[in-house]
Amino acid sequence: MSDAVAMPHSLTAPSEDRAGPLSLDVRDIVLRFGETTVLDGLSFALGASGCTMVMGANGSGKSMLLKLLHGLMEPSAGHISWGGYAPQEVTARQALVFQKPVLLRRTVAANIDFVLKTRGKDRARVTALLDHVGLTQKADQPARLLSGGEAQRLALARALATDPEVLFLDEPTASLDPASVLAIERSVSDARDRGVRIIFVTHDVGQARRMADDVVFLHRGRVAEHSPSTEFFAGPRSSAARDYLNGRIVV
Amino acid sequence: MQSISEAFGLALALVLSGDADLIEIVLLSLRVSLTATVVACLIGLPIGALVAIARFRGRNAVLIVMNALMGLPPVVVGLLVYLYLSRSGPLGFLGLLYTPTAMIIAQTILIAPIVAALSRQVLEDLHAEYADQFRSLCLTRVQTIQALLWDARYSLLTVGLAGFGRAVAEVGAVIIVGGNIDHLTRVMTTAIALETSKGDLALALALGIILLVIALCVNGAVQSVRMTAVKQAYV
Numbered sequence: 417m418s419d420a421v422a423m424p425h426s427l428t429a430p431s432e433d434r435a436g437p438l439s440l441d442v443r444d445i446v447l448r449f450g451e452t453t454v455l456d457g458l459s460f461a462l463g464a465s466g467c468t469m470v471m472g473a474n475g476s477g478k479s480m481l482l483k484l485l486h487g488l489m490e491p492s493a494g495h496i497s498w499g500g501y502a503p504q505e506v507t508a509r510q511a512l513v514f515q516k517p518v519l520l521r522r523t524v525a526a527n528i529d530f531v532l533k534t535r536g537k538d539r540a541r542v543t544a545l546l547d548h549v550g551l552t553q554k555a556d557q558p559a560r561l562l563s564g565g566e567a568q569r570l571a572l573a574r575a576l577a578t579d580p581e582v583l584f585l586d587e588p589t590a591s592l593d594p595a596s597v598l599a600i601e602r603s604v605s606d607a608r609d610r611g612v613r614i615i616f617v618t619h620d621v622g623q624a625r626r627m628a629d630d631v632v633f634l635h636r637g638r639v640a641e642h643s644p645s646t647e648f649f650a651g652p653r654s655s656a657a658r659d660y661l662n663g664r665i666v667v
Numbered sequence: 668m669q670s671i672s673e674a675f676g677l678a679l680a681l682v683l684s685g686d687a688d689l690i691e692i693v694l695l696s697l698r699v700s701l702t703a704t705v706v707a708c709l710i711g712l713p714i715g716a717l718v719a720i721a722r723f724r725g726r727n728a729v730l731i732v733m734n735a736l737m738g739l740p741p742v743v744v745g746l747l748v749y750l751y752l753s754r755s756g757p758l759g760f761l762g763l764l765y766t767p768t769a770m771i772i773a774q775t776i777l778i779a780p781i782v783a784a785l786s787r788q789v790l791e792d793l794h795a796e797y798a799d800q801f802r803s804l805c806l807t808r809v810q811t812i813q814a815l816l817w818d819a820r821y822s823l824l825t826v827g828l829a830g831f832g833r834a835v836a837e838v839g840a841v842i843i844v845g846g847n848i849d850h851l852t853r854v855m856t857t858a859i860a861l862e863t864s865k866g867d868l869a870l871a872l873a874l875g876i877i878l879l880v881i882a883l884c885v886n887g888a889v890q891s892v893r894m895t896a897v898k899q900a901y902v
């Protein structure tokens with residue numbers, strides 16, 4: 417149950433030892449910034465495969481949760497365990513597409529090449545990755561002149577370039593046109609079908625319905641509800657999720 | 668002593684005729700200050716980058732010292748380098764006093780802190796933006812520094828130009844360690860100081876005009892680097 421505690425940190429697996437995706441166990445995590453408590457005793461567990469949608473109102477802590485799970489931050493209290501590993505031990509096996517894409521001050525192609533090079537991957541894959549997200553035409557443009565949606569697609573291509581076992585997506589389609597939304601969803605679904613564990617933050621209820629195997633709903637720093645997608649959208653158990661969905665659907 | 672208009676006329680004639688002495692002085696100035704700038708960048712950029720991304724105890728003290736060193740008075744640097752290089756000094760055996768090398772050393776000491784402090788600021792701002800992404804990619808410290816230096820290339824170029832501008836215009840340090848020896852260590856600023864005190868205003872003015880043009884060019888270069896960077900969204 418508390419594998420994370422029992423597992424000494426010295427037992428870090430060599431990076432080549434990729435036993436496949438790991439299940440996730442999150443226990444009572446608390447995240448505080450000074451006086452503000454963002455996450456307040458949040459717990460849930462996820463299996464090793466599938467696509468989990470994380471939903472919740474603005475400021476409910478979704479982005480912070482992804483950073484904690486990915487090992488970019490430490491919780492103020494509580495435990496996160498990826499099959500016995502601490503998040504920092506498996507960061508290299510995961511990729512995160514940030515809510516605001518952070519693009520290098522280089523060309524579009526160079527942004528992908530940088531990742532392939534630093535991670536020791538085959539650099540010839542740049543072309544295929546650009547093609548995959550429909551940015552072939554923009555290959556030689558400065559990445560920071562891309563439109564919001566193009567930037568998101570580049571960020572996704574860069575994340576896929578690392579061949580992650582777990583792919584975190586933080587509202588990756590928030591500024592995309594409908595065709596691009598479907599293209600991104602298709603490539604995320606492809607990754608999921610190849611066995612990549614997807615953890616996806618969205619406010620788009622339609623998208624959540626299309627993509628989710630299960631839904632984790634955050635409210636007041638806790639998990640208000642964690643249900644299989646069909647149950648969640650048929651009728652959420654928690655009043656918070658019900659209000660959220662009604663607000664979205666009615667307006 | 669010539670009248671001002673006379674001096675201006677003679678100065679322009681010197682510049683336009685490409686006077687040999689004048690050219691020698693200008694070329695030595697450029698050689699000394701460019702070399703000092705390159706060496707100062709080789710020293711200052713890695714230090715700036717390291718301090719920008721490292722978190723350690725006493726970091727604030729280091730920042731204060733770095734910023735204070737930016738304002739080193741040239742004469743004091745000249746004096747210290749003189750003490751080390753003079754015959755009785757610890758490095759006197761090298762016989763470097765009153766050579767261009769001594770001037771390069773003095774100017775390097777003068778501007779390396781400028782390069783380090785300014786690049787630290789530039790790289791720290793950039794790192795604040797990239798830190799999460801780089802941690803997600805599990806970059807090593809060396810990979811991080813390399814990527815930061817490359818992505819800040821336009822800003823760092825203007826930092827280098829600022830260092831060069833300060834080096835080429837300074838007189839206090841090079842006059843002490845160089846000695847303004849004709850055909851050997853006479854650079855623009857020391858020649859201006861000397862010729863003015865001798866009353867040969869024409870040569871002084873001619874050099875002054877060239878120095879001003881160089882300053883203008885440096886500023887123009889900074890401006891065009893900035894504009895390129897903005898156009899490419901690389902700022």
Ligand SMILES: Nc1ncnc2c1ncn2[C@@H]1O[C@H](COP(=O)(O)OP(=O)(O)OP(=O)(O)O)[C@@H](O)[C@H]1O
Pocket residue numbers: 449452454472473474475476477478479480481515
């Ligand atoms: N460094 C910080 N200091 C103080 N508060 C912070 C800090 N970082 C985040 N927060 C707060 O944490 C809360 C959760 O932020 P987070 O970005 O996780 O929200 P979110 O659920 O992703 O919202 P959105 O749907 O708008 O993206 C916010 O109220 C935010 O103000």
Ligand SMILES: [Mg+2]
Pocket residue numbers: 478479480515586
């Ligand atoms: Mg968010």
